[in-house]
Amino acid sequence: MSTTTTDPNTPTRDPYPTRTVTHTTHIERREPVVWPGTTGGPLLDDELRTYDRNGFLTFDRLIEPDEVVGLRAELDRMCADPRIRADERTVGEPDSDAVRSIFEIHRISDVMAELVADPRLVDRARQILGTEVYIHQSRANLKPGFDGSGFYWHSDFETWHAEDGMPAMRAVSISIALTDNYVHNGALMIMPGSHRTFVACPGETPDGHYRTSLRRQQIGTPDPDTLTGFADRHGISVVTGAAGSATMFDSNCMHGSAENITPFPRANLFVVYNSVDNALTDPYAAPAPRPDFIASRETPLRG
Ligand SMILES: O=C(O)CCC(=O)C(=O)O
Numbered sequence: 001m002s003t004t005t006t007d008p009n010t011p012t013r014d015p016y017p018t019r020t021v022t023h024t025t026h027i028e029r030r031e032p033v034v035w036p037g038t039t040g041g042p043l044l045d046d047e048l049r050t051y052d053r054n055g056f057l058t059f060d061r062l063i064e065p066d067e068v069v070g071l072r073a074e075l076d077r078m079c080a081d082p083r084i085r086a087d088e089r090t091v092g093e094p095d096s097d098a099v100r101s102i103f104e105i106h107r108i109s110d111v112m113a114e115l116v117a118d119p120r121l122v123d124r125a126r127q128i129l130g131t132e133v134y135i136h137q138s139r140a141n142l143k144p145g146f147d148g149s150g151f152y153w154h155s156d157f158e159t160w161h162a163e164d165g166m167p168a169m170r171a172v173s174i175s176i177a178l179t180d181n182y183v184h185n186g187a188l189m190i191m192p193g194s195h196r197t198f199v200a201c202p203g204e205t206p207d208g209h210y211r212t213s214l215r216r217q218q219i220g221t222p223d224p225d226t227l228t229g230f231a232d233r234h235g236i237s238v239v240t241g242a243a244g245s246a247t248m249f250d251s252n253c254m255h256g257s258a259e260n261i262t263p264f265p266r267a268n269l270f271v272v273y274n275s276v277d278n279a280l281t282d283p284y285a286a287p288a289p290r291p292d293f294i295a296s297r298e299t300p301l302r303g
């Protein structure tokens with residue numbers, strides 16, 4: 001069992017030990033899903049209840065159609081820019097030279113910077129997390145037609161805890177669809193209610209794990225028995241929606257997505273907001289922290 005030391009005199013036990021265990025274990029979530037602390041905000045009580053129950057919430061039209069056109073044009077421009085393609089923040093598909101992901105889009109592009117600071121996103125994140133927030137990670141996931149590969153089942157928090165030193169489940173992702181997301185072109189799948197259970201996974205994090213895991217994750221993924229049990233218990237929601245729709249989801253949702261063999265590209269942006277009260281520490285189960293472009297260690301400022 002790993003420990004994390006915040007004060008040398010009072011070592012605290014890691015509530016979510018993972019990758020230090022010999023077999024899969026299930027640990028009940030300790031933190032709230034919707035945190036108290038913020039009064040007012042765009043989310044209605046009903047929406048907060050849905051988010052609390054399912055661990056995610058969808059919006060048919062968070063971004064207007066004319067804005068979507070501008071964001072897609074910007075993403076196309078970024079993908080075609082040879083400097084961005086050669087940048088370490090750009091990750092290729094495992095089996096082709098197509099772009100799979102671009103990380104830290106808000107530092108690469110002014111258009112994306114404006115989006116991640118938009119009150120439609122930030123105010124919703126603040127309301128869920130109960131404090132000011134900062135950006136832990138931003139990325140575009142491209143999934144081009146025919147050869148866009150999938151993302152195997154995982155909890156983001158498992159990785160952020162093990163590899164980035166994120167102490168608590170107090171982060172929220174907002175995924176924005178820049179193309180239509182259908183059941184057949186690799187839409188996000190989430191097991192509703194799975195956010196209440198932490199799945200500790202066996203297997204040690206190798207040095208430099210992110211170099212391979214960003215193309216295809218193999219460590220930190222639950223075993224088939226766990227996934228079967230979760231799917232039986234929670235079911236699987238496929239999050240479809242037109243371009244401009246968005247999904248907020250909790251850091252500990254069990255989620256993934258299939259490959260895209262259709263001709264219809266699926267391009268989604270992901271912005272992860274973390275509470276300023278949940279700043280990263282040393283990784284809980286990895287030899288070294290991942291680079292800043294994957295997990296920002298900028299000192300979160302209180303608002
Ligand atoms: O793009 C997707 O479908 C899933 C991405 C994801 O889960 C992640 O980036 O952590």
Ligand SMILES: [Fe+2]
Nearest residue numbers: 154155156255
């Ligand atoms: Fe994820």
